Amino acid sequence: MRQWSTLFQKEMLEMWRNFKWIWVPITFILLGVSEPLTNYYMEPLLNALGGLPEGAVFDIPTPSAGAVLASGLSQYSTIGVLIIVLSTMGVIAGERKSGVAAMILVKPVSYLSYITAKWAGGILLVWISLFIGYLATWYYTGQLFDWIPFGEFFQSYLLYAIWLSVVLTVTVFFSASLMAPGMAGFISLALALVVSIISGALVHLLEWSPSQLTGYASSLLTAGELPDDTLPASLVGILIIAILLWLSVLIFKKKELAS
Known part of the structure; x- marks a missing residue:
């Protein structure tokens, strides 16, 4: 346990x-507050910019607080995923390429501790950054529109955190499997995009897909209740994380011993 703690502190x-502890949370905050601010000030901005015919009236219906919060949360499944992949793709591949991983593993360090410590560091960064950014979204939505119950806010946060954890674990897996950080990031991003598109197109067949958690979180905020498939999708997401972590250790160990 002391070995793992040392590796975690190093990470x-x-x-x-x-x-990363500065720019990732700040980026998540900016993503979060942009949606309620844009929705609230959209009409004054359009009027200030002009360009409409004289006498024209541009009436924008006021969105509900749940819709604004869900729209802000959706930013993390697009740009947020990109940020996570970019900040994680070199976590192992970069150290393998530079030789740092070999220097660490030449000591009596287990491969399991090495991989899981890096994964845990990334998870902590993602969960804290998401919470801070989403909390800012919730606060500004409450101030400008209406307050969403904190329980719904926290449940939707957990659902998004599970999905983003799956994305991060996929990136760690490819970072452990490949020597090139750029390739690891590209494959992870493409895979997350493909899974999201397929799950969205086949929503009635893939209700258990972890990527559906983003839609389930939005349903909670707009409709006030969670779909029945929320728990299965969450459990599948946690299972995928565990399997990918196990495979990451096996593949990384095999490649390091072979080299």
Whole structure:
């Protein structure tokens, strides 16, 4: 346990040195507050910019607080996924390429501790950044529109956190399997996009897909209740995370021993 704790602390320090604990939360906050602010000030902005014919009236219906919060949350399934992939794709592949991984593993360090410590560091960064950013969205939505119950806010946060954790774990898996961080990031991003598109197109056949959690979170905010398939999709997401972590350790160990 002490070995794992040391590796985890090293990962935390590395993320501070790379300013990930600064730019990732700030980016998530900016993503979060942009939606309620844009919806609230859309009509004054359009009137200020002009361009409409004289006498024309541009009437924008006021969206509900749930719709605004759900729209803000959806930012994390697009740009948020890109940020997670970019910040994680080199977490293992980069150290393998630079030789740092070999220097660490030449000591009596287990492959399981090495992989899981890096994964845990990434998970902590994602969960905290998402919470801070989404909390800002919730606060501004409440101030400008109406307050969503904190229980619904927190449930929708957990659902999104599970999906983003799946994306991060997929990126860690490819980072452990490939030497090139760019390739690991490209494949992870493409896979997340393909899964989201297929799950969206076959929503009635893939209700258990973890990517559906984003839609289930939006349903909670707009309709006030969770679909019946929320729990199965969450459990499948957690199972995928566990399997990919196990495979990451096996593949990484095999490649390191072969080299």
